[in-house]
Amino acid sequence: MGYVPIKGGLKAIEAAEELVTYFRLRGGSPPLEAEQIRDQLRLAVDRVMGEGSLYAPFHAAVALKQAEGDVLEASFILRAYRSTLPRLAYTQTVDTREMRIIRRISAAFKDIPGGQLLGPTRDYSLRLLDLELAEEGTTHVKEFLAAYTFRLDSINAPLGLTFPKVVDMLRREGLLEEPVGGDGTGEIPDITRQPLLFPAPRSARLQAMARGETGGLMALAYSSMRGYGNIHPTLGELRVGYLPVRAALEGKGKLVTVGTVLVTEAEVIARMDGGGKGQQPRFTLGYGLCFGHNEVKAISMAILDRAMRSTVKEAPAEDEEFVLYHTDGIEAAGFTAHWKLPHYVTFQSVLDRLRRRQENQGKNEQKEEVTGDGPKDEV
Amino acid sequence: MAQRTRYKRGYNFAFLDESSKKELRRAMLKAVAIPGYQVPFASRELPLAQGWGTGGLQLTMALIGPEDILKVIDQGSDDVVNAVNIRKLLVQTTGVATTEDTQRATLIQTRHRIPEEPLCSWQILVFQVPYPEPLRLVEPSEAKTREMHAEADYSRLWVHLYEDIVRWGEITIGAQYPVMVNGRYLMDPSPIPRWDIPRLHMADHLNLFGAGREKRIYAVPPYTKVEPLEFEDYPFRVEDFRGKSCAACGSTSTFLDELLEETTGKRTYTCSDTSYCAKKRAARD
Numbered sequence: 001m002g003y004v005p006i007k008g009g010l011k012a013i014e015a016a017e018e019l020v021t022y023f024r025l026r027g028g029s030p031p032l033e034a035e036q037i038r039d040q041l042r043l044a045v046d047r048v049m050g051e052g053s054l055y056a057p058f059h060a061a062v063a064l065k066q067a068e069g070d071v072l073e074a075s076f077i078l079r080a081y082r083s084t085l086p087r088l089a090y091t092q093t094v095d096t097r098e099m100r101i102i103r104r105i106s107a108a109f110k111d112i113p114g115g116q117l118l119g120p121t122r123d124y125s126l127r128l129l130d131l132e133l134a135e136e137g138t139t140h141v142k143e144f145l146a147a148y149t150f151r152l153d154s155i156n157a158p159l160g161l162t163f164p165k166v167v168d169m170l171r172r173e174g175l176l177e178e179p180v181g182g183d184g185t186g187e188i189p190d191i192t193r194q195p196l197l198f199p200a201p202r203s204a205r206l207q208a209m210a211r212g213e214t215g216g217l218m219a220l221a222y223s224s225m226r227g228y229g230n231i232h233p234t235l236g237e238l239r240v241g242y243l244p245v246r247a248a249l250e251g252k253g254k255l256v257t258v259g260t261v262l263v264t265e266a267e268v269i270a271r272m273d274g275g276g277k278g279q280q281p282r283f284t285l286g287y288g289l290c291f292g293h294n295e296v297k298a299i300s301m302a303i304l305d306r307a308m309r310s311t312v313k314e315a316p317a318e319d320e321e322f323v324l325y326h327t328d329g330i331e332a333a334g335f336t337a338h339w340k341l342p343h344y345v346t347f348q349s350v351l352d353r354l355r356r357r358q359e360n361q362g363k364n365e366q367k368e369e370v371t372g373d374g375p376k377d378e379v
Numbered sequence: 380m381a382q383r384t385r386y387k388r389g390y391n392f393a394f395l396d397e398s399s400k401k402e403l404r405r406a407m408l409k410a411v412a413i414p415g416y417q418v419p420f421a422s423r424e425l426p427l428a429q430g431w432g433t434g435g436l437q438l439t440m441a442l443i444g445p446e447d448i449l450k451v452i453d454q455g456s457d458d459v460v461n462a463v464n465i466r467k468l469l470v471q472t473t474g475v476a477t478t479e480d481t482q483r484a485t486l487i488q489t490r491h492r493i494p495e496e497p498l499c500s501w502q503i504l505v506f507q508v509p510y511p512e513p514l515r516l517v518e519p520s521e522a523k524t525r526e527m528h529a530e531a532d533y534s535r536l537w538v539h540l541y542e543d544i545v546r547w548g549e550i551t552i553g554a555q556y557p558v559m560v561n562g563r564y565l566m567d568p569s570p571i572p573r574w575d576i577p578r579l580h581m582a583d584h585l586n587l588f589g590a591g592r593e594k595r596i597y598a599v600p601p602y603t604k605v606e607p608l609e610f611e612d613y614p615f616r617v618e619d620f621r622g623k624s625c626a627a628c629g630s631t632s633t634f635l636d637e638l639l640e641e642t643t644g645k646r647t648y649t650c651s652d653t654s655y656c657a658k659k660r661a662a663r664d
Contacts, residue, residue: 009463080426086396193402195419195594198522321521331429331592338430338509341461344454344636345491345651349572350553351637352618360548 024068037061046262046292047071051329052078053192053211054085055261055291072213072333079330087193091247092255096265096289097165099241106166107235108269114163119240120293166237167267167285177273177282180309198321205308205320206301210290213329214297220317220327221300224307229315231306233286236269240293265289266298270306284309386474393440394472399423403441403596407587410598415560416528417511417595425468425591432465432490433591435507439469439488442503442587449477450484455492455634455651462490479654491554493575495633495655498584500601506569508590511597513557513567533565536608544613556615559606560599568605574617574634579605625650628659 025031038045038061048060052075060078067073103119106112170176180202191207200208209217224231242262246255268286286306288298303317310318317323326332386392393400406420425433432453443449449469453462457479465488466477478484481494490507498504514524517535527533536557543550555570558579568576569588579586579599586599599605609615624631626638626647633655635648650656 009458009460010467013460013463076424076428079424083423083425084390084394084396191421192423193421195421197419198520319520321519325521330424334429334431334433335509335592336430337428341431341490342454342459343491343570345572345634346554346570348635348637348651349574349618353549353551353553356549356619357547357551364548 032065034058034061034065037064043293044069044071044074046294047214047297048074048078050291050294050297051075051211051213052082054078054082055259072329075213076330076333089247089249090190091245091258094243094245096239096243096263097168098162099239099243099263099265101161101163101239101241103241104163104237104239105235106237108166108237112166112237113169114161117161117163163239165267167269170236170269170283174280175283176269177284179285196324200320200324202305202309205324206287206289206305208324209288209301209304209327212297212301212327213332214294214300216327216329216332217300217304218296220323221303221307224303224315224317229307229310229318231270231286231303231310233268233270233303233306235299236267236285238264238266238295238299240264240295262292263289264292264294264298266295266302268299268302268306270303387471390472392445392473393443394425394468395423395437395440400441403437406596407438407441407598410587410596411585411600413564414600414603415564415566415597417597419594420596422591422594427465427468429592430509431461432488432507434589434593434596435488435490435505435591436465436468436589437591438505438587438589438596439486440472442505443469443473443475443486445473445475447473447475447485448483449473449475450479450481450487450654451477451489452487452492452494452652452654453490454636455494456653458653480658481652481654491570491572492634492651493571493578495650495652497578498582500583502584504584504586506571506586506588508567508569508588508593508595510555511567511588511590511593511595513565516557528564531563536565540608540610544610550609550613550615557608559604559608561603562606565608566597566599566605572618572634573607573615576605576607576615577617581605620648623648625656628656628663630656630659 038057041061041064044064045057045060048063048071049055049057051071052060052063054060056078059081060074063074063077064071066077101117101119103121104114104117106116167176171178188203189201191204196204196208225233240262242260244257245259245261247258248255249258266288268288269283270286271284272281273284284306286302286304288301288305290297290301304323307315307317308320308323313319391397395403403420406418410416410418422433423437425436427433427436439449449466451457451462451466451469453459456462469475470477481487481496481498484502486503486505487494487498488505488507493504512521512524514527514533514536517539518524518527527535540550543552554572555567556573556576558566558568558576560566568579581602581604582599583601585601588597590596607615618634620631620635623635625633625635627649630650634651636651638647638649639645640647
């Protein structure tokens with residue numbers, strides 16, 4: 001009797017799930033606490049919240065634990081969890097001028113109003129593997145925190161300031177284009193409730209990129225920077241900080257602050273634009289904003305935002321369909337993984353075509369032997 | 380309210396919230412009203428990966444009621460891991476009864492096959508669709524393909540098929556063979572084998588197609604013309620199983636899976652529709 005390779009699916013799945021738990025725990029080390037992941041794997045949590053499209057640090061930490069550190073998988077878990085939550089209200093548009101800054105730099109000007117604030121960055125740290133971290137204990141943590149907060153108190157550190165924006169300054173001087181909005185109606189489409197259609201309004205493009213996969217956005221933005229449609233970006237301002245989020249909740253007439261989110265915002269000043277008739281040439285702006293502290297993503301997003309506005313589309317990064325259809329990590333990873341599913345039927349079907357082609361070719365070759373001038377195959 | 384206790388707590392019946400289901404049903408009604416036309420919808424993320432049947436699953440979730448009898452198949456089989464997984468999610472969130480018997484099911488979700496037994500007017504067949512756009516073969520841009528559909532401009536696909544014949548002596552498309560629906564819209568029937576295409580034509584049942592990742596829904600309503608693209612001198616042909624039969628039930632009239640026996644290297648065949656095969660064996664014994 002023929003062997004049937006696909007029976008017993010349920011038992012196999014259950015056994016596989018059990019094995020996953022075993023592989024996660026078999027080292028026997030103490031289990032990771034969600035709080036530890038949230039606090040100490042801060043940037044991984046931020047990435048999962050951004051790509052999972054849900055601002056929930058604790059849930060993102062649990063998802064990372066569940067996914068054994070696989071950021072794509074954790075983002076997927078959070079995205080699926082998001083689907084079960086009701087949409088209670090739309091928040092008021094946030095104004096990033098209100099941001100309580102923890103980091104803010106400009107590559108365009110040395111001297112910006114409010115000054116450059118390096119904040120928590122490892123940009124200028126030498127990437128030497130720090131083996132001392134392997135020895136880090138709770139006493140180290142306590143000692144460091146006590147000494148650091150004591151110093152903070154004594155100098156009255158100005159954390160949580162708000163700053164004027166570099167782009168406002170440029171606009172006042174007429175050097176930068178005015179903001180380019182959505183479709184003019186003031187309505188912002190919600191891409192989780194309305195399908196993304198092309199050509200897409202800029203607001204929809206930015207929403208799609210805000211939940212895009214960091215690596216995917218970076219690869220396409222990098223292609224643009226390297227020369228496939230270079231828009232010559234200068235980082236006008238990069239800021240990281242906390243933003244209050246306000247919404248008018250049902251039953252309450254007035255706006256309520258429902259929480260604070262950490263975001264990264266990038267504004268890229270790019271290639272000048274001739275402007276309309278009778279207008280002065282001006283710089284154009286690319287904009288990026290994402291959940292959490294993720295500078296590569298915000299910068300990539302800003303570059304792609306600008307690249308997609310190019311009037312002549314010459315490079316992949318300038319084609320909105322190309323960028324938006326291929327940078328959602330959850331979609332791309334899901335489809336990439338789906339090739340592991342059985343394709344017996346489709347394969348059988350192409351096998352039938354191939355055999356038939358081989359047969360046809362065999363016949364042609366026979367004919368050729370007889371007549372000597374059969375049709376030549378171009379392959 | 381008895382069914383309340385039958386499904387997983389903390390989740391709405393059939394996982395999706397009611398307003399999402401309503402949106403899906405509206406899109407399905409539009410799809411039925413314009414056979415073969417791809418209706419865009421805002422696909423939701425499910426606890427199943429995109430590319431693994433989330434489109435079909437959302438349709439099933441929007442359609443299913445507590446009295447439904449559900450069948451889920453993949454590659455014609457009820458027991459493939461992905462079918463098991465999808466069935467598990469639906470049962471956990473609805474508590475509905477399931478069956479492997481095609482003729483008992485009210486709602487059938489499938490990947491890559493149409494069951495061998497003919498379906499009746501009270502049955503709905505939901506397809507999982509990876510690529511909803513039949514013109515993607517010749518045009519990568521979605522904005523352009525939508526325009527081509529609007530203008531019923533399918534010339535580039537016809538040329539593609541013609542070139543196939545010039546180059547290979549025959550149309551080389553295996554599964555997922557493009558069809559014309561109701562004489563108007565060109566449609567991707569999902570990666571079903573050519574074997575299943577004739578069974579979409581003037582069928583008694585409703586066919587619904589859901590592409591989750593690509594966010595499109597389309598339909599072939601009952602008694603609708605479904606014609607594979609073909610040329611007069613190069614007619615459409617289904618897969619060739621002449622001279623072959625199922626090693627388990629002996630069937631010579633079903634789509635067969637080819638199996639290679641490891642030890643002997645012998646090639647055998649079994650029905651791809653495992654429940655039909657089991658039924659036939661039971662009737663014989």
